[in-house]
Amino acid sequence: MNLSNTSSSYGAVAKSFHWLIALLILTMFPLGFVADTMAQSLRAGADTGVDTVVFLFSLHKTLGVAIFFVALARILWALSQTRPGLLHPDRKAEAFLAHAIHWVLYGSLVLVPLSGWIHNAATTGFAPIWWPFGQGLPFVPTDEGVAAFFGGLHKVLVYVLGGAVGLHVAGALKHHVIDRDATLRRMLPGRVAAAAPVAASHGPAPFAAALVIWAVAIGIGAAAGYLPVRGTAAEAPKLEAAAMDWQVETGTLGITVTQLGKPVEGSFADWTAAITFEEPVAPGPAGEVKVTVSIPSLTLGSVTEQAMAADFFDAENHPTAEFAGKIEKTADGYVATGPLTIKGQSVPLTLPFTLAIDGDTATMSGEAEVNRLDFGLGKSMPDEGSVGFTVAIKVALTASRTSH
Ligand code: HEM
Ligand code: HEM
Incomplete structure (x- = not known):
């Protein structure tokens, strides 16, 4: 041939x-x-x-x-x-x-x-x-x-x-x-x-x-709607602005999960923080913070929808997560300690952070790690092959003082 x-x-x-x-x-x-x-x-x-x-x-x-x-x-x-x-x-x-x-x-x-x-x-x-x-x-x-x-x-x-x-x-x-x-x-x-x-x-x-x-x-x-010009917008209930003496101006609340050994980064578009804070002269109590997070506002790479599913965040039944922490000044920085509640499960969280106050503007950033299984997230994946246990949380914000 x-x-x-x-x-x-x-x-x-x-x-x-x-x-x-x-x-x-x-x-x-x-x-x-x-x-x-x-x-x-x-x-x-x-x-x-x-x-x-x-x-x-x-x-x-x-x-x-x-x-x-x-x-x-x-x-x-x-x-x-x-x-x-x-x-x-x-x-x-x-x-x-x-x-x-x-x-x-x-x-x-x-x-x-x-x-x-x-x-x-x-x-x-x-x-x-x-x-x-x-x-x-x-x-x-x-x-x-x-x-x-x-x-x-x-x-x-x-x-x-x-x-x-x-x-x-x-x-x-x-x-x-x-x-x-x-x-x-x-x-x-x-x-x-x-x-x-x-x-x-x-x-x-x-x-x-x-x-x-x-x-x-x-x-x-x-x-027929096959070609969305904008991303799949999360149907998030808009959270009410929280009453506070520090008003968050800009900020990001991100998480990183490990999927198939690779980091996947995501962030919540809608969250609020009610902060009371008074800089103490010596290490000790400095105030309180209450963070409310809209779960459906999360974008997490291509796995956003999986993250919302019943086995993970179960966004339909648990649309918000909450952190209520007491702020303390330590010898070398600051720390917020208190329960973090996701999917109805409360687990103590310690979030060390840095803080710089310049007049009436405060800039903070902090990181912490949690174990997804503590909150019953992804029970169908009890090993780390697909999704790692550790989830890194990263928060960074600037806030301005609203009352003196
Ligand atoms: C099992 C199913 C298939 C059969 C029975 C089949 C049959 C044929 C026949 C008989 C011709 C020759 C047409 C002629 O001489 O005028 C042809 C050509 C051709 N076929 Fe298929 N075909 C099949 C699947 C496919 C598929 C899946 C593709 C590509 C996606 C394909 C692409 C082409 C192209 C581009 C030609 C033009 C000839 C060339 O330039 O190579 N065919 N096919
Ligand atoms: C000739 C090659 C390919 C064919 C015939 C093909 C065919 C298909 C078909 C039939 C579906 C299902 C569509 C539906 O359920 O309506 C699909 C979905 C998909 N394919 Fe392919 N595919 C091809 C190449 C690729 C490549 C190279 C990639 C990526 C590197 C890819 C990624 C995907 C993804 C991600 C989906 C799901 C789409 C979504 O849910 O938006 N495909 N493909």
Whole structure:
């Protein structure tokens, strides 16, 4: 068999590429749907093994990136080749449709994995691509809004690819079963004795038709809400500003969890702190602080929804967390000590912090570590393989004095 195409049949290289990619693509569909469905039921609080979902997604992403590179090689090869001619040049509409679908297929082989890959690069946490080159991509910011957009685009492009493969296979079978011609046989292994076909026309119209198909699909996808322009905004109940003699002006409340051995950082967008504080001359009591945190305002990489689920924060039943601490000046800094209540469980917390007061403005920052199991978070993951036990809490704020 020839390695290269001839005017009547595909060569061994084109055939190998075709069937290798067909096999991979047909594996990716069930893999993507099963992984996505399991991830959704996990978010809804089901007992599905997180490890299985992570495994399936990592497999999906790694195979998908492999397809991307095989597809590039295939496209470069196809550009260097003659294309076997048309077996039925008189059936103009059929030939046009077949060519347009070939363009959609070729384009999809690049666009589908690329959109998934950009989604993966923009998000943090969850299932990694199994390779040593990192998860990021140049020019792709780590941003949940970008991740959500490309996740949605991936789905829309996947549906276009699915429809195109369906039409393509139906066409191939029609040629084989109804027309009984050599269309399928000349793509199968082995030599085919076929009538010399008429050279295929390579006008730009089929390509333009493919572009229209994508544009329409993206339009429908956007209208159906698949392509959020902003990130998935947390539906957080707005907390009332707390009464205090120090008013928090700016601040961040962040947490870092370890997922699959890698740190995933997150932060709460909505929290309040009621602070009474009087600088004592010597080490001793200095005031009180009460922090109320809106749990649904947490963004935690790509695992925000998992974090809200019943097994973790159970945001629906426990929408706020609280810390009520007594502030003390120590020999070398400050410390707030008191119960931290998450998901109805109170555990004593000691939060050492630094404080600088400049006139009526105070700047503080502090860090502490807690064990998620103390609060009953992630009981379904009693070992550290998927999610580590230690959760680091980091708080930094500036406050201004409101009463003297
Ligand atoms: C040719 C390659 C690929 C095909 C055919 C494919 C197919 C699919 C399918 C069928 C789904 C399920 C869609 C749904 O449930 O509506 C999916 C989801 C997903 N795929 Fe792919 N995929 C490919 C490549 C990739 C790559 C390379 C990555 C990442 C590196 C990736 C990441 C994802 C992610 C994260 C989801 C879930 C999307 C979400 O929930 O927003 N995929 N893919
Ligand atoms: C199992 C299902 C499949 C069957 C039975 C099938 C059959 C065929 C046949 C018979 C041809 C030759 C058409 C002609 O000579 O005019 C062809 C070409 C082609 N097929 Fe498939 N195919 C399948 C899956 C796929 C998949 C999944 C893809 C890509 C996503 C794909 C992409 C293409 C492309 C781009 C061509 C144009 C020829 C080339 O330039 O390599 N096919 N296919």
